[in-house]
Structure formats: structure tokens, C-alpha cells
Amino acid sequence: MVTASSPFWRAGFRPFFTAGALYALIVLSLWILILAGVIDYETHIAPSLIHGHEMIYGFGVAAIAGFILTAMPNWTNTVPLSGKALIALFGLWCLGRLSLWAGTFLPYSFLAIIDLLFLPVLSIYTARILFKTGNKRNLMLPGIFMILAIFNLCFYLSEAGIAPHSSRTVLEAAISLLLLLITIIGGRIVPAFTRNALAAKGTKADIGAPTKLNILCIAGTAIMMIGDLFIADGWPELFACFCAILAGLHLARLYFWKGWMTLSDPLLWAMHAAYLWIPIGLFLKAYGFVTYGYFWEGALHALTAGAIGTMILVVTARAGLGHTGSALRTNPYLTVSLYALTLSAIFRVAQSFIHNDFSEQLLYLSSLFWVLAFGLYLVNFLPLMTRPRLDGKPG
Numbered sequence: 204m205v206t207a208s209s210p211f212w213r214a215g216f217r218p219f220f221t222a223g224a225l226y227a228l229i230v231l232s233l234w235i236l237i238l239a240g241v242i243d244y245e246t247h248i249a250p251s252l253i254h255g256h257e258m259i260y261g262f263g264v265a266a267i268a269g270f271i272l273t274a275m276p277n278w279t280n281t282v283p284l285s286g287k288a289l290i291a292l293f294g295l296w297c298l299g300r301l302s303l304w305a306g307t308f309l310p311y312s313f314l315a316i317i318d319l320l321f322l323p324v325l326s327i328y329t330a331r332i333l334f335k336t337g338n339k340r341n342l343m344l345p346g347i348f349m350i351l352a353i354f355n356l357c358f359y360l361s362e363a364g365i366a367p368h369s370s371r372t373v374l375e376a377a378i379s380l381l382l383l384l385i386t387i388i389g390g391r392i393v394p395a396f397t398r399n400a401l402a403a404k405g406t407k408a409d410i411g412a413p414t415k416l417n418i419l420c421i422a423g424t425a426i427m428m429i430g431d432l433f434i435a436d437g438w439p440e441l442f443a444c445f446c447a448i449l450a451g452l453h454l455a456r457l458y459f460w461k462g463w464m465t466l467s468d469p470l471l472w473a474m475h476a477a478y479l480w481i482p483i484g485l486f487l488k489a490y491g492f493v494t495y496g497y498f499w500e501g502a503l504h505a506l507t508a509g510a511i512g513t514m515i516l517v518v519t520a521r522a523g524l525g526h527t528g529s530a531l532r533t534n535p536y537l538t539v540s541l542y543a544l545t546l547s548a549i550f551r552v553a554q555s556f557i558h559n560d561f562s563e564q565l566l567y568l569s570s571l572f573w574v575l576a577f578g579l580y581l582v583n584f585l586p587l588m589t590r591p592r593l594d595g596k597p598g
Contacts, residue, residue: 210591214283214598215272216526217588218293220519221581223265226300227512228577230257233304235570247311248362248370253303255374258507260355261300263381264322266515268296270388271329271344273526279336283598284328292328295321315359322352343387351380368432375435375498379428381511382481386424386453389514390417393474394460396521400471401464412459420456423449427485435492443492450485457482469533473517473541480509480548487552501555508573509548516544516580527587528594536583540576547572 211217234254236242244250276283284292299318302309309317330345332338354377360366361373390412398410412420427449435442462475484505491499520540524531533541550569554562592598 208286209589211589212289213285213591214526215289215292216269216519216522218289219265219269219272219296220523221585221588222293222297223262223269223515223519224577224580224584226257226265227262228574228581230254230261231570231573235567244306246306247314248303252362252370252374255371256358257300257303259374259377259381260318260322260351261303263511263515264351265296266519267348267384268292268321268325269519270522271325273522275329275332275341278341279332279338281332281336292321292324295324311359311363319352319356319359322348322355326352347380347384351377354380372432372436375503376428376431378503378506378511379424379431382506383421383424383428385478385481385510385514386421389474389478390420390456392518393478396474397460397462397465397471400468406464408461408464410459410461412456416452416456416459420449420452423452431498435498439492439496443489446485446492447489450482450489453478453485454482469538469541470517470521470531473513473545476545477510477513477517480505480513483552484510499555501552504548504551504555508544508551508569512573513541513544513548516576517541520580520584523584523587526592526598527584528592528596529587534583536579540579540583543572543579544576547576 206212231254233242234250237244237250246253248256272284272289275281299321302314302317305314326345326348329348330342333342333345354373357366357368358370358373358377361368361370366373394410394412398408401408401410423445427446430442430445434445457475457478460475460478462472462479465471465475484502487502487505488498491497491502520537521531523529547569550565550572554565554569557565587593
């Protein structure tokens with residue numbers, strides 16, 4: 204029985220990583236069943252928008268919450284959120300997910316309010332801990348959470364016909380905000396993990412991009428988020444040029460991390476592969492705005508299924524192993540999971556280029572590999588998440 208004192212509620216990564224992976228599997232399955240006409244679904248919001256929204260605010264935010272609640276105690280030397288307080292916070296996330304899938308059972312304003320609660324609470328809690336302990340370096344993170352919450356509010360206002368931007372445009376800006384998080388946090392952990400792993404093998408390598416390049420990538424990604432809202436529709440060619448230049452900057456940054464030296468370790472090369480999807484997706488985004496005048500589906504899924512999905516899977520796998528006291532090495536479940544997710548992203552992006560009967564088959568094949576990836580993740584981690592750390596330490 205999972206009670207407030209059970210290992211499952213000892214640290215934020217346990218419920219949020221588990222539920223996030225399970226939800227990623229469920230949401231995509233529901234979307235494919237709706238798309239195929241198997242499920243007839245009545246709701247206040249179009250199912251396609253719910254699919255996009257929940258991949259960000261369900262799956263993505265669960266990973267963010269699990270990461271920050273687990274990393275912050277190490278940054279601040281504080282006790283992690285656990286027990287009833289963690290259950291209450293996790294309950295808010297669950298209520299938001301249930302409200303979105305309640306269809307027309309709940310009034311629109313009520314379901315919006317329920318879903319809007321989680322991120323502000325998470326932001327206030329993390330800001331309080333970081334400010335209290337003087338950890339100024341990471342105070343931008345609760346600020347980013349609040350911006351993500353504002354975008355969520357704008358999404359609901361757009362659907363109600365109140366906000367000036369379309370709900371899809373708001374989701375596109377939210378995607379850029381998640382990419383900004385990857386650019387900031389990934390810019391810290393990917394080169395650091397690579398450097399440490401190579402050093403452990405006795406390999407000396409200069410891993411790390413120039414500071415100015417790092418700043419340009421972070422600032423450029425932040426500007427792109429603003430461009431999604433205020434520039435893309437009016438000046439698509441100009442925005443395409445910006446996205447292409449930003450893609451080149453991210454690709455140059457990745458080059459300095461020397462990912463080709465990590466090919467023997469799936470838990471390392473997958474992080475480099477996840478970041479590689481950013482320049483790929485940005486080049487495709489530029490192509491989409493030049494060719495079609497909007498954020499094209501191929502670019503959208505390169506950045507979401509490719510960059511965001513892969514980075515979440517590999518980072519939660521590494522954190523899940525480390526914080527359950529397991530050895531930081533892959534196994535058949537995780538290796539196949541990482542390959543499956545990479546194939547899922549490739550097939551989904553390729554499907555955007557094809558306009559014949561094979562297109563639908565590629566979509567289903569991509570979905571199958573996505574479900575396989577997160578299913579294997581759960582098979583590997585569910586037993587670890589529900590029992591005490593293997594090394595006997597708290598958490």
C-alpha cells in the first residue's frame with residue numbers, strides 16, 4: 204500500500220517522473236485513437252490542441268517538477284519535499300490532467316482554474332527555498348515557471364476568445380520556453396556529464412563551448428519565444444532567417460561538446476542526440492516559415508518529440524538511477540527505450556514530408572515506438588520508484 208510514509212513519496216522525482224512517463228504514453232495513445240476515429244470525444248477544446256497542451260503542461264511539466272524538486276535540495280542543502288506536502292502538490296498536477304480530459308462534464312472556466320493552479324504553486328515554493336538559502340544562480344527557474352503559467356493562462360483565454368493570439372501560437376511560444384530550459388540546464392549538464400565520463404575513462408578532452416556562444420544560444424532562444432508571439436505571423440521570412448541563424452549557433456555549441464566521443468554510452472549520446480534535435484528543428488522551422496508561412500509540423504515534432512521528449516527521457520533516466528542508489532549505467536530496457544524514442548522522432552518528422560498512404564503508416568509507427576520507449580522506461584523504473592534507495596540513503 205502506498206502511504207504518505209512510503210518510499211514513493213520521499214522525493215519529487217519518484218511520483219513526477221513515474222506519472223510523467225505514464226502520461227506521455229497515455230496521451231499519445233488517446234490522441235491516436237481519437238485521430239483514427241476509435242474514440243468519439245466531446246470537449247470544450249479541440250482534441251489536437253489538448254494533445255499539444257498536455258505534452259507540454261502534462262508530460263513536460265511533470266518532468267520539470269520532478270527535476271527541480273530533486274535537484275533543489277542538492278543546490279540548497281535543504282530537506283526535499285516529501286510525504287503529505289508532496290502528495291498535495293502532485294495531486295494538483297493530477298487534477299489539472301483530469302480536468303482537461305473530463306470533456307464537457309466540467310464548465311470551461313472551472314477546468315481552466317484547476318489546471319492553472321499547479322505551476323504558480325511550484326514556482327512560489329521553489330522561489331521561496333532558493334531565495335531563503337541565497338541560491339541566486341537558480342532564481343531564474345521559478346521565473347521561467349511563472350512565464351510558463353502565464354502562457355497557460357493565455358492558452359485558456361485564447362480558447363475563450365479573449366486573448367489576441369491563437370491558442371496554437373501560445374503553445375508554440377511555450378515550446379520555445381521549454382527549449383530555453385533545455386538550452387540553460389542542458390548547457391550545464393551535457394558538457395559536465397560528458398567531461399566527467401571521459402575523465403573517468405582516462406580520456407582528456409576540452410569539453411565546453413565559448414562563453415559568448417553560450418550567451419548567444421540562450422539569448423537567441425529567449426528572443427525566438429518572443430518572436431513566436433509577435434514576429435512570426437507578420438514577418439515569416441525574417442523570422443525564418445533568425446531561426447536558421449539560431450540553428451547554426453546551437454549546432455556550433457553542440458560541436459564543442461564532442462558528442463562523437465560518447466557513442467559507447469547510451470545515457471550520454473542520447474543527451475547529445477536530444478540537443479542535436481534543436482538545430483535540426485530550428486532549420487526545419489525556418490524551412491516551414493519560408494515554404495508555408497507558419498510553424499510547420501515537421502519542425503514542431505523535431506523540437507517536441509525529438510529535443511524535448513528525448514532530453515526528458517534521458518535526464519529522468521539518469522536522475523532516476525542516481526537518486527534510487529542504482530549504478531549509473533544503462534541496461535537493455537533503457538537502451539532500447541532510447542533507441543525507440545529516437546526512431547519515433549525520426550519517423551514523425553519524416554511523416555511530415557510524405558503526402559501519400561504511407562504517411563498514415565509512419566504516424567502509427569512513430570506512435571508505436573513512442574509507447575514502447577516510455578513503456579520500457581516504466582518497466583525499468585516502477586520497481587525502483589516504489590522501494591527505498593538501494594544504497595540505504597534517504598530520498
